[in-house]
Amino acid sequence: MAKRDPTAVATTFVVAMPKPANHLYEIEMEVAPFSRAVAAFDLCLPVWTPGSYFVRDHARHVRELVVTGPSGEPLPVTKTEKSRWRVSTGPRGARGPFRATYRVYAFELTVRTSHLDASHGYGNGACLFLYVDGRKDEPQRLRFRLPKGWKASVALPRRGEEYLAADYDELVDSPFECGTHRTFRFRVRGVPHTLALWGEGNEEPGRLVHDLSRLVEAAAGLFGGLPYERYLFLVHLAEGARGGLEHRASQSCGVGPWKFRPEAAYREVLGLLSHELFHAWNVKRIRPANLGPFDYSREAYVRDLWALEGMTSYYEHVLLLRAGLEEPKHAFEAWAKDVKGHRDSPGHRVQSAEESSFDAWIRLYRPDENSPNVSESYYRRGALVGLALDLAIRGGTRGRRSLDDVVLELWRRWGARGRPYPDGAWEAAVAKVGGAAVAGFFDRYVRGVETPPFESLFPRAGLLFREKAAKEEGNGGDGVVVAARADLGWKTKTEGGRLLVAEVYEGRAASGAGVSAGDEVVALDGVRAGEDQLKRIARDLSPGQTLRLHLFRLGRLVEVPVVLGCRRAFDFEIVPDPGASQEARAVFEGWLGSRFPAG
Numbered sequence: 225m226a227k228r229d230p231t232a233v234a235t236t237f238v239v240a241m242p243k244p245a246n247h248l249y250e251i252e253m254e255v256a257p258f259s260r261a262v263a264a265f266d267l268c269l270p271v272w273t274p275g276s277y278f279v280r281d282h283a284r285h286v287r288e289l290v291v292t293g294p295s296g297e298p299l300p301v302t303k304t305e306k307s308r309w310r311v312s313t314g315p316r317g318a319r320g321p322f323r324a325t326y327r328v329y330a331f332e333l334t335v336r337t338s339h340l341d342a343s344h345g346y347g348n349g350a351c352l353f354l355y356v357d358g359r360k361d362e363p364q365r366l367r368f369r370l371p372k373g374w375k376a377s378v379a380l381p382r383r384g385e386e387y388l389a390a391d392y393d394e395l396v397d398s399p400f401e402c403g404t405h406r407t408f409r410f411r412v413r414g415v416p417h418t419l420a421l422w423g424e425g426n427e428e429p430g431r432l433v434h435d436l437s438r439l440v441e442a443a444a445g446l447f448g449g450l451p452y453e454r455y456l457f458l459v460h461l462a463e464g465a466r467g468g469l470e471h472r473a474s475q476s477c478g479v480g481p482w483k484f485r486p487e488a489a490y491r492e493v494l495g496l497l498s499h500e501l502f503h504a505w506n507v508k509r510i511r512p513a514n515l516g517p518f519d520y521s522r523e524a525y526v527r528d529l530w531a532l533e534g535m536t537s538y539y540e541h542v543l544l545l546r547a548g549l550e551e552p553k554h555a556f557e558a559w560a561k562d563v564k565g566h567r568d569s570p571g572h573r574v575q576s577a578e579e580s581s582f583d584a585w586i587r588l589y590r591p592d593e594n595s596p597n598v599s600e601s602y603y604r605r606g607a608l609v610g611l612a613l614d615l616a617i618r619g620g621t622r623g624r625r626s627l628d629d630v631v632l633e634l635w636r637r638w639g640a641r642g643r644p645y646p647d648g649a650w651e652a653a654v655a656k657v658g659g660a661a662v663a664g665f666f667d668r669y670v671r672g673v674e675t676p677p678f679e680s681l682f683p684r685a686g687l688l689f690r691e692k693a694a695k696e697e698g699n700g701g702d703g704v705v706v707a708a709r710a711d712l713g714w715k716t717k718t719e720g721g722r723l724l725v726a727e728v729y730e731g732r733a734a735s736g737a738g739v740s741a742g743d744e745v746v747a748l749d750g751v752r753a754g755e756d757q758l759k760r761i762a763r764d765l766s767p768g769q770t771l772r773l774h775l776f777r778l779g780r781l782v783e784v785p786v787v788l789g790c791r792r793a794f795d796f797e798i799v800p801d802p803g804a805s806q807e808a809r810a811v812f813e814g815w816l817g818s819r820f821p822a823g
C-alpha cells in the first residue's frame with residue numbers, strides 16, 4: 225500500500241445525502257489532474273464487493289453521471305461496458321482536474337451493499353465510488369455532507385473534515401456509517417477501537433465492549449500484536465440483518481436485534497465478530513495475489529477460500545475459547561454439528577474444498593435446488609480441515625506444534641511483510657510445521673473429497689468422538705430415540721398452503737422414484753398431504769414400505785410409488801475420555817487453554 229501523504233494529489237469524493245428517505249446518495253468526485261493531457265479516460269465501478277464472491281454489478285444503481293472539464297464545460301460521456309463510462313476531453317485533450325457528479329440508489333441492507341434511509345446511511349465503497357481506470361493506486365480522500373445531527377464513523381484516518389485513503393483499495397475497504405448511531409471507544413494494547421451500533425434490541429453495550437476487548441487481546445496474543453492503527457466494529461441491529469464482512473481496519477456485521485440473549489444466541493453474535501476480526505489477518509493480510517490489489521472488473525478466482533474462510537471459521541471458536549467467552553463444550557457442540565452436516569450432505573462426496581473455493585462465484589453464492597447434491601460449503605469443510613489439521617499436528621508433535629504455527633508461518637513470511645503469498649503457500653506451511661503428521665493431508669481432504677477421520681483424531685486430545693441417539697422431532701414429548709426410520713430423502717416446504725418438494729437428494733428414496741424439486745405433493749397414500757402427514761409417515765411407516773405419492777407436476781397430476789428408504793437417526797458428540805492418557809490430556813490443555821475435566 226502506498227504511503228499516506230496528506231499533501232499528495234488525490235481524487236476527492238464528497239458524499240451527500242440530502243433526502244436520505246429517498247435512498248439516493250449524491251456524490252461529487254474531483255478527479256485529480258493527470259500527469260499529462262489525455263484525450264479520454266474511463267470511469268469504472270466495481271462489479272463485486274471484495275470479500276463477497278459474487279458479481280453484483282453495482283453500476284445498475286448509478287444514475288445521472290455528469291462530467292465537466294477544467295473550466296466547468298460538460299464533457300461527452302459514453303458507456304462502453306456495463307460498469308465503464310468513457311469520458312472524452314476534447315480534440316486537444318486535457319489534464320484536468322475533472323469533476324464527476326452522480327447519484328446512487330442505495331436500499332439493500334446487507335454488509336456487502338449500501339443502505340440509505342431516514343435513520344442512517346451505510347456505505348460500501350464498491351457500490352459508491354468510481355475509479356479512474358489505471359489510477360487506482362493514487363491517494364483518495366473522502367468528505368461527507370451530512371444531515372443535521374448526523375455523524376460519520378469510518379476506519380480511515382481523519383484530517384480536519386477529510387478522511388484519507390492511501391489508494392482506491394483502502395477507500396473501498398473502509399465502509400462508513402452515517403447517522404445518529406451510538407459509538408463506544410476502547411483501547412487494546414494502546415490501539416483505539418470503536419464499536420458503532422445502529423439500531424437497538426436487547427444488547428448490552430458495556431458487556432459487548434468488555435468482551436470485544438478480550439477477543440481482540442486473544443487475537444493479538446496469537447499474532448504477537450495488532451496489525452492496524454485503529455479498528456471499527458460496525459454493527460447493524462435490524463430485523464433480518466445477518467452476516468459479516470471483513471476489512472483491514474474494520475468489520476461490518478448484521479445481527480438480529482434480539483440476538484443478545486439467551487447466552488447461546490449471544491455466543492453466536494460473538495462468533496461472528498470473532499470471525500471477522502480474525503480476517504484482519506487471514507484474508508486481509510495473509511492473502512493470495514488475487515485478493516489485493518483487486519481487479520474490480522471481474523471475478524477474482526481463489527483456490528483456497530477453504531483456508532481463508534474455513535480456517536477463520538475454525539479460529540472464531542479458538543479465539544472465543546482463549547478469550548474465555550466460550551467453554552470447550554460449546555465448541556465441541558458446534559464442531560459435532562458441523563461434522564454431522566458435512567457427512568450428511570451428498571455434495572461432500574462430489575466437490576472438494578479446492579473446487580468449492582474456485583467455484584464460489586457460481587456455486588456457494590448462487591445456490592439452487594440441486595446445490596446440496598453437488599456442492600459443499602468451503603466454510604464448513606474448511607473449518608473441519610482446520611480442526612483436523614490442528615488435532616493431527618498437536619497429536620503428532622506431542623503438543624509442541626499446532627495450527628497456530630502454520631498461521632504464524634504465513635503471517636511472518638507474507639502477511640506481516642505486506643506481500644501476497646504464492647500458490648501452494650498453505651500446503652508448504654502445513655508441511656513445514658506438521659511434517660510426517662500431516663503427510664497426504666491435502667491430497668485426501670483438500671484436493672480430494674475424503675472426510676478427515678475425526679474418530680481417530682479427537683482421541684489425540686483425550687476426547688471421544690462418537691454417535692449418540694438423535695432427538696426426534698414430532699414424536700411428542702421430549703423426543704423418542706429411534707435407531708432407523710423411514711426416509712424419503714427430500715426436503716419440502718409449504719408455500720401458500722401447498723406442500724412443495726424443495727430439494728431431492730441423490731441416491732435416496734424420492735430421487736430413486738423420480739420425484740423432482742418443484743413437484744407439488746397433494747396426497748400421501750390417498751390422504752391430503754401436509755407437514756403433519758409427513759411426520760406421521762416418519763413415525764408410523766417402516767423402511768422398505770411403499771408410499772403412494774400424488775403430485776402436481778407442471779399442472780398435471782401424476783402418481784408415483786416411492787419405496788421408503790432407511791435413515792439412522794443420530795448426532796455426534798465430543799466428550800472427554802475418562803481413560804485418556806497423560807499425553808492426550810496435555811494436548812487438550814495446550815489446545816483449549818483449560819484443564820482437562822476431572823472425573
Ligand SMILES: [Zn+2]
Nearest residue numbers: 499503533536
Ligand atoms: Zn469470513
